[in-house]
Structures are given as C-alpha cells and as structure tokens.
Amino acid sequence: MHLPPELLLEILELCDLATLIPCAAACRLFRCHILTPAFLQRRRAAARGSFTHSSLVGVFYRHCEREARPRPPLFTTIPPGPAAAVAESPFPLVPDVFRDYTPVESRDGLLVLRSIDYYAVKHAGLCVYDPVTGRRAFLPPPEVYDLSYALRRVGDDDDGSSWFRLTAVDLRMGPMIQAQSFSPADGSWGPVIEAPNPRLCRPVVRLSPVILSDVAHWLCGDNRSVLTFHLDTMQLGRIEIPGRQHWHTFWTGQEQQLLASSPDGELSMIFGDRLVISIWVLTPGAGWTQRKRVDMGRILPAMMEPGLPFRRHRQLYFEWFGERSGAVLAQVAGLGFFAVNLQTEEVCTVGERSRDIAAFRYCPYEVDHIARLEAMQSSGVAC
Template sequence: MAPRNHGRNSICAAPGNMAPLLLPADLMLEIIARTDLVTLIRCAAACKRLRRDILSQSFLRRVIRLQPRILSYLSIFGDPHWSIHRVTAAAKSFCDSHLSPLMLRRIGDLFPYYIPVTSSGGIIVFYRLQVERMRPQEMHHFDLCVYNPMTGDPTFLSKSHLVLTSGTYTHEYVLLTAADGIDYSFMLLIIYISMWSIKVHTITSSSGGWRTVTCASHCNSPWRSVGRYSDAAILHGGIVHWLVVVDHDTQILAYDVSTGMSGVVKLPPTNCNASQLHLATSPDGKRLKLLAIDGFMISVWVQLPTVLAAGSSGWALETVIDIEENLRSLYPSLRAGGGPDIQVQFKPSGKKSSDVVLLRVHGRGNVVLDLETKEVHMHYLCSILLEIDLQSHLQSMKVFS
C-alpha cells in the first residue's frame, strides 16, 4: 500500500525511483533544531518551504537566540585562525569545520600576498601587498578581494584611479552591506580627504567599475590639516560618519552615499582628544553613539532624535563604565588610577555597534572589551573582526528549489 500523503505538513525527499520518505514538518524542524549551524544553514537553502519554517519567529527564538551572531577575530597568517568572542561549542564548530575549510579552498592561495583591511556585515575586504620577490605566476591581476565567508564567494577588483593618483595623501576603505539598508550585497567606498574637498569612489556588487562623487568642504573654508581616527560608523540607509581632526579641532563628518552630500555633527561635551574617542551605532543602526575614555572610565553618549535635540547638545549620557578592575585581571601591575605612564586608547576594530570595542593599553597590549558583560580578553595583532548575523544571512540567502 502506498504511503499516505501528509500534504502541506510534510517534507518529501524522493530521488530517482526510491520510495518517497515523508516526514511531518514539525518533526523535520525538531531534527534541524538539534543539528549544528552548518546543517541548519544548508537546510534553509534546500527549499523555500523549509526556509520559511526555519525563519519563522517561533523557530528563530528557540534556536538562533542562543547564537544570533558569530563574533570572531580572523588571523590569516598561516591557516585561517578564528578567535571567537563569547565562545560557544556551536560557534567554534561552525568556524573550524565550515568557514576555515571553505576559505582555504576558495582564496587560500591569496594569503601570502593579501591582508584584510576592513570588514562589515560578515564580509571581508583584502588588499594585495606589493611583494618585491613575488614570481610572475604568483602575481594576482587584481588589487582587492571582497570575500563572503558564509558563501565562499570572492569578488576581485582593480584599484580605483583615486588611489593611483592620490600621491602621498592617505585614503581609507569603508564597506557597506545589505544590512546597512543599501540595495546591493556590498558597496565599497574609498574616501580621500584633501585640503579642499572630500573625494569618494564607490563600487558595488553589480556595477562594472568605480564611480566618483566629489563633495565640497563644509563651512566654505578649506581644511588645512585633516587627520582621521576610529572606524566609520554607518547608520541604516548608508550614512557614514567618522571622526576627523580639522586644525586640531575634532569633528564628526557625515557622508550620505545615496545623495553624495556631506555635513558635520556636533560632538557631545567631552574634553577627550580624538584618540580617546570611538564612534559606533546603536544595535538597531539608527542612532550614533560616541564612547570617550578618560583614564579607566568610559563614558557612552547616544545621539538624541532631532525633536529632542533642540536646545541641547544633541547627545545624552547613557552610562559610565569603570574598566580598571577588569583590566587589572589581565595586567595586575597596573597602577591604581592609571598613573602617568598608563594610557588606554581606542583602536579600530571594524565593529559598527557599540557592544564590543578594541582598546590599546600602552606598554601592555590590546584587549577586547565587551560593554555588555564588562569582560576583557587579550587581542592578538594582525587579525580583523568578523561579525556574522545568522538571521540576516538566512533571510538573504538563495534557495535551491
């Protein structure tokens, strides 16, 4: 007798002439819920019906809430090595058994000649080093590689002529992804601030080449001396902010990738210099946050909505965090109160939201500070932060059927 058809509540896998194997959908989800992350992601790509069930709020609250993000520091010297923040067995297994082997298969031959320069939304940008003794057969034609570790897909790009013609002036790379509210899987910006203007070159996952947008300097006055600090903070919709120093005055410069317009955001009342400030965003990416460190005290400021900012500085002090005790757990010889020879500063990390920051303890080393748990961990040099939002990846991935 033929097996009974369970209809919509069943998932069928019957290749060739084999008898169909019918499982109730709820039983299939129970099996998936007990598997590892690699299997869950593969199941979500198997068919539209199964992905819809996996992406249901009830299933996500049950499974993904235990590991909604994978936050790790990637070192590519030798084999790829992942130092996972908030280590769980699932995250470690996923990185070791899936991400590292996939990366070695797809772009492992690039590691001797490429270094990571920025990352965002689970995507990494690699830049080709100029190695004098590199053999011709080892030279890669392209200068940049935008790589998605979740899919293993690399996109190779040539240099923008902005970099080739900028002379001794410095430039920086800013990476936007679909999580920032843009219509592409990625948008790479090369930002060059000269004395008279901001020049921005952009390239997207679907464009054929670099596009140039030039924005005049603000206040109708030239910038005689410009220095940049911290990572870019990107609000949802593609509005990039970063700290700049103009004639010894620290400011927040804003640039809208959709309009090409730039502007300035006033700082909150803090006496810290630029190296003691760090720009980030709220977890939802809708508001700016500014972190200021003075000694061992970190002040966290959040930007107010426009309607509330009228008549004020536009910022509200959210919290103040004392990190001295936690730092002393790593460096017992720290002097009480910091001492004149101890200074803690922020370092770029690639992290957009303000829940995790990278700090430099002068004369000691670098540490990762979790502002939610107040925990600190050693951070090793020559690595880059990779943050993968599993729910966002599952929602945007393609399905086979």
C-alpha cells in the first residue's frame, strides 16, 4: 500500500528525533523535507529546555566474563522524565557486529567496539560504529596496550576517508606513556608515540577521557591532579586540583568524583558529598570556582516507593557524564541507578536497585540528533 506524499510528510512531523536521521537517508523526498531550515528550526524550538528531547541518552550492554544471566537488552534508553517508559532501541543495530564485538567507549554518537576475543588474547580487533546510520569501520589491533580510547568525530565524508579519529593510549604506571592514532584515510595505525610518564603515583580513576579542544583529560588516582594529553602534538601535562578549594577531594572515594565538561566547553569536576552534588569549573585566569549545587536528598524522596524509609546519609557513586545532555549517571546505594540533569535538576530512574544494574557492565551513549541533522544540512547533502 502506497501513501500519498502529503500524508508521509505529516508523519515525519510527528516522528521522534531518533527516527529522523535514518529517514533523511532513506529517500530524496524525506531528505528535502527534513533538511529544510524551517523544519530544523521547529524541531530545535520544540526541544529547547528539555532533558533528552534533543539528545538521545542510553546505555549499551557490555560483555564481561562471568556476567549474570539472563543478559539485559543490548541498548536501553534513559527516558526524559521520571514517568517516561523505557523505549525500544531506535537504532538499526547490526546483530553480527554485536555478536563478535562489545562496546568499550563512546563519543559524539559513535561507539568503539572491541572484539570479545580480547578476554582470550592481549590484542584484539576494533570497530568504530555509528548506531544511528549503521556505518562501521573495522580496525586492526594497535601495537600499544590499548587501555584508553580517545574517539573524535571529524566529519561525515561520503567516501569514508575522514569521519572519525581514534587514539589508543596506554596509561599503565610505567616510565613512558604510549599512544597510537588510527587514520581512516590510510586504513592503518600510525607510529607509536612515547612520552615520559609524569610520575603518576596511582593510575587514572576512569579510562574514558574528557576531550576538550583536542586535549584528553583523565582524573588521576591521587585525587590531586588531572592528566592532560594533546591528541595532535602528543604532549603530556598536568592540571593541579587546589586542595584548599576542594578539601573534600581528599576525604571522598574515587567513585564520588567525576571529570566532566561545562556547557561552555570548560573543564569541570563533579563531587558527591553524601547526597549533595557540587559542580566546579576551571576558568582560565580564575582557577576553580563552584558553579552549582544539587541536593539529591531534596529530590529523591518524592521518587521513592511509599513507605520506603529515606536516609540522607546514603552516598552517591558517579558513573558517567553526558557532554550534550548535561546528564550524570549515578548510583545511590540501596535506592537505584539514576540520571540527573545538572542544569534542570530533573531526575529519572534507570534501575530500581543499584545491585541489579551493578551486576552488568554498560557503555553509556548519547547523540544530539538535531546537531546531526544540521551537520547533514551544512555538509551539502544532495537533495
């Protein structure tokens, strides 16, 4: 059965943002309608001020040895509000990729997948995958011991020559830090670059870096500094965390600290003191300043089941921060797994009990759908 074009365009007006990108790539009629400035302006106006209406946030299941059974769904979306239901995956997931590979890193709507054989051999093949479009590139294993991946989206060229950049970094506590970058245009890894290790007394807290202006940042395990690595010049550096301003840095565990980025693209740190979240921002010339405090003890009681006792001495454990959505994923011991928008202070429940979520490993993921559509428009996609 064929629908008239007028009805099809009316259906497009009602589609969610996760559906629009595949539709824009489906046919010339849809692409012409979706990429018009008027259509994009309407969708951005409708998404302004919302939690995840313009950005899709969720978690991909990550394979690990001896995981609990049955396994969770491959992808679970984080709903835009407390009452929203978990949605079906909007992505054209490729079963054969996720049968042999597991997600280990994500950024800018892309995933780094690593062969499950990693658990049997030292080096394993990689795959850079775009879940929205289904685009993928298979990479041979790097020469360095790839503990951390710095992933960047650099374009959407039709010939596939330069749509991402990937740098594998070895952050082990040795005398040297090694890095190696992959060139999609050449289809091979570049030379191994070595730099003196700046005397890390403890390894980094999280292997997933925060990337700002082509500089990767990792929070060091000594709770006193941030390790920086320029992905183009391969230069190492350190940013000190002033102890007087962040006295609680020395008294909280590593899971109560999270490196992030501000909406203005500045380096930020998120601290958890029981159920209070504080956000500090590093401003050039002004140092670290506190920007915001979010009292989860004021928000969570309204979301709890009636009759369940609430205790303010519970502790937050941070998992991940979304650069585009402004959402932080955190566990509250005994209560559950939550997504908190640090700007609007909206909270939604991802898991009923933290121990249910902790039984599995996840790779957080987000993509700004309006930004992707506008990128398609500005890149001159033929209509």
